Amino acid sequence: MENDKIRIQWFPGHMTKAKREMQDKMKMVDLVIELRDARIPNASKNPMIEELIQQKPRLIILSKKDKADAAITKAWIQTLSNASTMVLALDIITENITPKIVKAVQTLMQAKIERMIRRGMKPRAMRAMVVGVPNVGKSTFINKISKKKIAVTGDRPGVTKSLQWSKINKDLELLDTPGVLWPKFEDERVGILLAITGAIRDEILPLEEIAAWAMRYLLQHHAQALTKRYDIALCSDPYEMLNRIAQKRGYMRNHEIDEKRTIETFLRELRDDKLGPISWEVPDAV
Numbered sequence: 001m002e003n004d005k006i007r008i009q010w011f012p013g014h015m016t017k018a019k020r021e022m023q024d025k026m027k028m029v030d031l032v033i034e035l036r037d038a039r040i041p042n043a044s045k046n047p048m049i050e051e052l053i054q055q056k057p058r059l060i061i062l063s064k065k066d067k068a069d070a071a072i073t074k075a076w077i078q079t080l081s082n083a084s085t086m087v088l089a090l091d092i093i094t095e096n097i098t099p100k101i102v103k104a105v106q107t108l109m110q111a112k113i114e115r116m117i118r119r120g121m122k123p124r125a126m127r128a129m130v131v132g133v134p135n136v137g138k139s140t141f142i143n144k145i146s147k148k149k150i151a152v153t154g155d156r157p158g159v160t161k162s163l164q165w166s167k168i169n170k171d172l173e174l175l176d177t178p179g180v181l182w183p184k185f186e187d188e189r190v191g192i193l194l195a196i197t198g199a200i201r202d203e204i205l206p207l208e209e210i211a212a213w214a215m216r217y218l219l220q221h222h223a224q225a226l227t228k229r230y231d232i233a234l235c236s237d238p239y240e241m242l243n244r245i246a247q248k249r250g251y252m253r254n255h256e257i258d259e260k261r262t263i264e265t266f267l268r269e270l271r272d273d274k275l276g277p278i279s280w281e282v283p284d285a286v
């Protein structure tokens with residue numbers, strides 16, 4: 001059921017429009033900066049991304065690295081890197097990201113720049129566009145790197161929205177508006193992971209299932225974090241674990257466990273990193 005609801009936001013018309021816009025913009029850029037959430041690098045990926053970028057050089061930014069497990073993020077960087085793809089993990093909010101991006105783009109585009117010089121062309125700034133599914137930090141990234149608030153252009157009929165470029169330095173220009181792509185919503189796991197990390201509004205999903213899924217994963221991968229946060233005995237049943245949290249915290253109503261309060265609190269604490277940095281997906285190689 002939850003996936004029907006996620007799908008509403010991205011009905012085929014939206015997808016076709018997003019795809020067409022991306023293909024148009026693609027003609028004007030030398031490289032693509034693709035943002036994904038470091039906690040869920042697979043679930044926060046657009047299912048058509050490889051086809052959409054048509055072998056252009058790609059810089060993948062694993063955003064929100066402060067919220068992810070550092071060792072697992074390192075493994076993701078290795079897994080996702082290849083000859084035409086560089087991967088950087090960043091905390092976009094606190095890090096000084098601009099020099100890191102400029103350096104990465106230089107490295108990624110070195111062969112192209114040298115080719116231009118060999119052909120007697122004057123080297124010019126490389127043009128990039130930022131793309132990614134909702135909530136991965138695209139606006140935060142663009143605002144920070146271009147050191148200004150992006151103007152929101154009106155969508156009035158008859159007004160052509162011209163593309164604006166931000167000059168980051170002499171070597172790099174960035175499209176001011178990001179390409180918003182759709183997630184792989186037909187996969188139930190993806191919907192759950194987007195919900196756990198706060199990319200989908202709570203009211204569109206059955207919270208009990210999300211909480212149970214999260215609890216099952218934590219029992220398998222981060223049991224210590226659970227014990228540390230809640231100081232309860234562990235058991236393999238995720239629903240019983242939620243009951244134990246409720247009893248420990250006294251979340252009761254009319255002598256019964258207040259399930260709603262328990263689940264909402266548990267999910268909020270997860271999203272607020274109260275259990276520490278957690279990666280919700282691990283690369284196959286690990």
Ligand SMILES: Nc1nc2c(ncn2[C@@H]2O[C@H](COP(=O)(O)OP(=O)(O)OP(=O)(O)O)[C@@H](O)[C@H]2O)c(=O)[nH]1
Binds near residue numbers: 066067092133134
């Ligand atoms: N902790 C942390 N939070 C981040 C980071 N990057 C972005 N955020 C937060 O993530 C949330 C989403 O960021 P946005 O920049 O709005 O994401 P977006 O991709 O533009 O989202 P849409 O407009 O939905 O497409 C905001 O609350 C940001 O403050 C990061 O590296 N670390």
